[in-house]
Amino acid sequence: MKKINLGIVGLGRMGFTHAENIVERIPEAVLVAVCSFVDEELQMAKTKLGVEKTYTSFENMLLDAEIDAVVIASPSGLHGEHIRLAMKKGLHVFCEKPIGVEVEDIEKTIEVVEGYPKQIFHLGFMRRYDKSYQYAKQKVDNGEIGDLTLIRCYGIDPASELENFVKFATNSKSGGLFADMAIHDIDLVRWFSGKEVKRVWAIGKNTTYPELDDLGDLETGAAMMQLEDDTMALLVAGRNAAHGYHVETELIGSKGMLRIAQEPEKNQVSIFNNQGVVRPTSQHFSERFKEAFFREMKEFILCIQDGKQPGITVYDGLESTVIANACQESVDAGKMIEISK
Amino acid sequence: MKKINLGIVGLGRMGFTHAENIVERIPEAVLVAVCSFVDEELQMAKTKLGVEKTYTSFENMLLDAEIDAVVIASPSGLHGEHIRLAMKKGLHVFCEKPIGVEVEDIEKTIEVVEGYPKQIFHLGFMRRYDKSYQYAKQKVDNGEIGDLTLIRCYGIDPASELENFVKFATNSKSGGLFADMAIHDIDLVRWFSGKEVKRVWAIGKNTTYPELDDLGDLETGAAMMQLEDDTMALLVAGRNAAHGYHVETELIGSKGMLRIAQEPEKNQVSIFNNQGVVRPTSQHFSERFKEAFFREMKEFILCIQDGKQPGITVYDGLESTVIANACQESVDAGKMIEISK
Amino acid sequence: MKKINLGIVGLGRMGFTHAENIVERIPEAVLVAVCSFVDEELQMAKTKLGVEKTYTSFENMLLDAEIDAVVIASPSGLHGEHIRLAMKKGLHVFCEKPIGVEVEDIEKTIEVVEGYPKQIFHLGFMRRYDKSYQYAKQKVDNGEIGDLTLIRCYGIDPASELENFVKFATNSKSGGLFADMAIHDIDLVRWFSGKEVKRVWAIGKNTTYPELDDLGDLETGAAMMQLEDDTMALLVAGRNAAHGYHVETELIGSKGMLRIAQEPEKNQVSIFNNQGVVRPTSQHFSERFKEAFFREMKEFILCIQDGKQPGITVYDGLESTVIANACQESVDAGKMIEISK
Amino acid sequence: MKKINLGIVGLGRMGFTHAENIVERIPEAVLVAVCSFVDEELQMAKTKLGVEKTYTSFENMLLDAEIDAVVIASPSGLHGEHIRLAMKKGLHVFCEKPIGVEVEDIEKTIEVVEGYPKQIFHLGFMRRYDKSYQYAKQKVDNGEIGDLTLIRCYGIDPASELENFVKFATNSKSGGLFADMAIHDIDLVRWFSGKEVKRVWAIGKNTTYPELDDLGDLETGAAMMQLEDDTMALLVAGRNAAHGYHVETELIGSKGMLRIAQEPEKNQVSIFNNQGVVRPTSQHFSERFKEAFFREMKEFILCIQDGKQPGITVYDGLESTVIANACQESVDAGKMIEISK
Structure with missing residues (x-):
């Protein structure tokens, strides 16, 4: 089965945890690209995890990196925008909680996600x-x-x-x-x-x-x-x-x-x-x-491979x-x- | 030291528990009298616990039984009246929770209890x-x-x-x-x-x-x-x-x-x-x-012997x-x- | 029912524990006499527990104290002799573990205990x-x-x-x-x-x-x-x-x-x-x-009142x-x- | 870093567990070949785990499969022989416990293992x-x-x-x-x-x-x-x-x-x-x-990559x-x- 190429935005504690799980424990996926404003984080992804492509702009990563899916672990206030950009670019999306901070912003996100029912959307309620x-x-x-x-x-x-x-x-x-x-x-x-x-x-x-x-x-x-x-x-x-x-x-x-x-x-x-x-x-x-962090990421990859949506939805994010x-x-x-x- | 003579009113589950503790485990006290409307309960107190004097009227027990203190385990609605009667009769009082059902009734009780500061008043918060x-x-x-x-x-x-x-x-x-x-x-x-x-x-x-x-x-x-x-x-x-x-x-x-x-x-x-x-x-x-039921009763007896009030007060009952x-x-x-x- | 009059020999930690239980929690028994070589222990029994008769000789206590039963909490090496003396004097016996140190001595004790089947013999396996x-x-x-x-x-x-x-x-x-x-x-x-x-x-x-x-x-x-x-x-x-x-x-x-x-x-x-x-x-x-210490002593008293031997026997002591x-x-x-x- | 190519002998409960861990959770290794007498087991390895090469003879697998290391999960009585064959063929060896059944056989194994100190030998004491x-x-x-x-x-x-x-x-x-x-x-x-x-x-x-x-x-x-x-x-x-x-x-x-x-x-x-x-x-x-099964296998792979022996030795197997x-x-x-x- 074809391996899933992934990009991650945000390499703080959560982003790095997801990155490690993908590289070290999920043979079905390849971490192709990472995006962060923090240079040390990008260096660490290169040296420790062997990630080849690094970006400081999320949009550039989307344009350039030839990825199938994106993991969003950026600051909460950016989640909505990042989800919408990635969805529109045809990518599967895993987003850390919360889906957004403001209800209005979340409603915009929902509208976009609803427009791409074949792309997997997964929200990080790992429990x-x-x-x-x-x-x-x-x-x-x-x-x-x-x-x-x-x-x-x-x-x-x-x-x-x-x-x-x-x-x-x-x-x-x-x-x-x-x-x-x-x-x-x-x-x-x-x-x-x-x-x-x-x-x-x-x-x-x-x-x-x-x-x-x-x-x-x-x-x-x-x-x-x-x-x-x-x-x-x-x-x-x-x-x-x-x-x-x-x-x-x-x-x-x-x-x-x-x-x-x-x-x-x-x-x-x-x-x-x-x-x-x-x-x-x-x-x-x-x-x-x-x-649980490992298992939710594995589930995201399996959902992509199987073409079925996970149990957690955008509406769970809103509520x-x-x-x-x-x-x-x-x-x-x-x-x-x-x-x- | 002089033994404390006790009467109990109410021989339901709580009253009988107190009666047993007094008879079987508290050598410093003597259960002299019991009062209940239920004849079987009075008979059981006689045969099982060796209590001599039995009453169907609380007031008669107070008048007749030559007791130092009373344990009130009657229905909650009667607690206030029974406390006040016993206090006025010069007896120490142990009362099962609650001290009363209506706030007004409890306030009357408090007034009476405050009038007899040398008589022990103990409320059954056994925890x-x-x-x-x-x-x-x-x-x-x-x-x-x-x-x-x-x-x-x-x-x-x-x-x-x-x-x-x-x-x-x-x-x-x-x-x-x-x-x-x-x-x-x-x-x-x-x-x-x-x-x-x-x-x-x-x-x-x-x-x-x-x-x-x-x-x-x-x-x-x-x-x-x-x-x-x-x-x-x-x-x-x-x-x-x-x-x-x-x-x-x-x-x-x-x-x-x-x-x-x-x-x-x-x-x-x-x-x-x-x-x-x-x-x-x-x-x-x-x-x-x-x-805990045993220990609160023992404490009541020791408070009487030592002439000091327990930590639980009528105000705890009210609040x-x-x-x-x-x-x-x-x-x-x-x-x-x-x-x- | 007639109260059981008790004497205790030995007022170390175990003896004093038994003494306290009898005085403070067992209305069916009266601690009439205590025997110890240690004068402070005898004084403590008088002042703290209200025991009236004190002895420094076990045999004197047996002769003089008008007791129904004896609790033996003396040093282990003396258990056998104390049991045998008390049994021959017609008393019920509660003995702390062990029943004896030497097998020969225990066998002598067994012989004596067997000779008085109507007197209660109880061994302190409190567990x-x-x-x-x-x-x-x-x-x-x-x-x-x-x-x-x-x-x-x-x-x-x-x-x-x-x-x-x-x-x-x-x-x-x-x-x-x-x-x-x-x-x-x-x-x-x-x-x-x-x-x-x-x-x-x-x-x-x-x-x-x-x-x-x-x-x-x-x-x-x-x-x-x-x-x-x-x-x-x-x-x-x-x-x-x-x-x-x-x-x-x-x-x-x-x-x-x-x-x-x-x-x-x-x-x-x-x-x-x-x-x-x-x-x-x-x-x-x-x-x-x-x-458990309280309950075994209560059981000893109830066995005396009921005239039935407890489950623990001299043979348990031997084995x-x-x-x-x-x-x-x-x-x-x-x-x-x-x-x- | 070069991926480690593995073969497994024995596809019973333990062998299959190891196979799954390698395929599903260890990106650093590739399960290239499996060996078993049971045809269903070989089929399952093909369909469920995507293993390409299957053998019914351990020696054929060693000759043919181009593997770096072998995982031995065959019947205990064969462990010694399988270890010795693989070692002599220049492979790293992970062997399920026990290292052998007879002391004499184990001593022969030890002699062989000692002869190849640069090849990793790991024994499956997963606890x-x-x-x-x-x-x-x-x-x-x-x-x-x-x-x-x-x-x-x-x-x-x-x-x-x-x-x-x-x-x-x-x-x-x-x-x-x-x-x-x-x-x-x-x-x-x-x-x-x-x-x-x-x-x-x-x-x-x-x-x-x-x-x-x-x-x-x-x-x-x-x-x-x-x-x-x-x-x-x-x-x-x-x-x-x-x-x-x-x-x-x-x-x-x-x-x-x-x-x-x-x-x-x-x-x-x-x-x-x-x-x-x-x-x-x-x-x-x-x-x-x-x-623990996952972690011991990961450790085996890391030991091969790092060229260092694990803490468990052949002598632990013997003792x-x-x-x-x-x-x-x-x-x-x-x-x-x-x-x-």
């Missing part, structure tokens, strides 16, 4: 490719826990990165805790329930860096959501987990409950020491979802952003937000 | 006497998890009792899910944080018995609360845990998290069978808090009921409720 | 009264794990006490690791399997205090046993668990496995901190088996000592030991 | 490539648990395969439980301790299929080993774990303990249902060690077989076996 999440989804779909009643999602970044975040947030706009951190959880709520959110109240609290109050940003936040069928959702998003990277999801049904990563176990080792019995924990999303924005609006306004349809 | 909760409280108070940011409390009754509850709720008023189930959790939120709740939104969903909708009752509910210092609280209350009696509390602080009974382990046995690795779970509050009522009001009205001070 | 062990025993007896194939028992004291032990062992004879630590585990092997041990090989290793080699004692030891029906047993005994007091028992059957206290959880709290997820652990046998001695002999001789019948 | 084992090894080597005192290894196959095994063992010789199942554990004992075994006693018991007694085979066995520095090792090997594939390793040191896969968790999902809290478990070695054979001899003779050097 759907984690084997624990897939195992849980199957149990829910099989009815093993009955009717879904409540979904609880935690997404908390490690405390070790909080100080850096505060520096970053002082200079740039993070997009807010919910768009930044909870968007994966929002996707999970929609994925597991198959329902839309109709109402949300979100609150937050800063303790370690009270200056975040002035920046309009949050160390920890919580949101309660009511879905269209009255299913409940509780989300906790944060940037200050002392024990590492805490992503946990709970599904309460009428016949049982499931918890995914109740404790964010790093591996299968237990340490019995003077603290007690210790389970070491995942320290970063790249550690926790290493395999997750709409809900994340509603959470932020709720925090800012101090009131409950109805999500209009 | 405060559970060794795991005490261990966690000490860690929080020592600052081991930094500033409290979020408290999550689950209190879910076993599914095995749901059918009976529905029958009961069809005929009587349960007081609602939050007053009935979440009141212990509300007390925990206040105990751990030392703060009051200022705002609450509560929602719920019925799946197994949709007829609960008509009865205005809930199988499962959730409440999000904002405390006066912006600490967040998430409560889940329910009546349908397939695995048994699920009471779990989580404390998220700026330096760490604590979870109490993340899994409601029945004992220290793990079973490796064709299901996987199974930890059996507590099936009932009387199993989970068996030791917990106010908040539970606000949760119910939020569900009924479908909106956020501000708790006025 | 049989722990609720987790009882739960596991019932599952095994119900056939839930099929035929027993292998039993693994760990009994390891906390590292915090190792230094003291080394000092102690330098001056006195500990009786050896297996008699000292593994005797409870040996009893468990016999209790769960209902079978006798026919062959044992035991080894050991000293790392932290190599001087234990010269003292003929061990920091950590292991024994493998073959039972009469070929069931296997693996025992680890030690004095150096960094995480506290580690008593764990595993039962492997043809249809499943059970583990009791796979992790020696202190309570139901989990701590999420910069170490990972930590379960605090029991630090001492008195913590782990607090409830456990015979096997512990065989383990020690195996270590000393460096070879496998056949246990003759 | 050394599992991330949990590597994490534990690093902790042990860093001294985090102090001096190693005792190693406990469990290796138990799922009950679901027991019936098939009994049928197989009725017709063929399995090599015995210890050579078959415990050889990985024996390698772990040597790897973690860096010491050799000096003495072993092994026993076993059959319950579900007593006919295994007549076949000289075992459902469950245990071995206790004393290492040259008195470190202790306890091994349990079996074929009848109701809950799946149970591979667990414990390292007890003077400053702490480590357990690897105390519970053989399938993923990070916990199920709360009417059984209690259930952790699903790995059902098969191919599931548990999926990633593990010697010890497994001693275990079997101990069971057969019913006595302790000294392992001579």
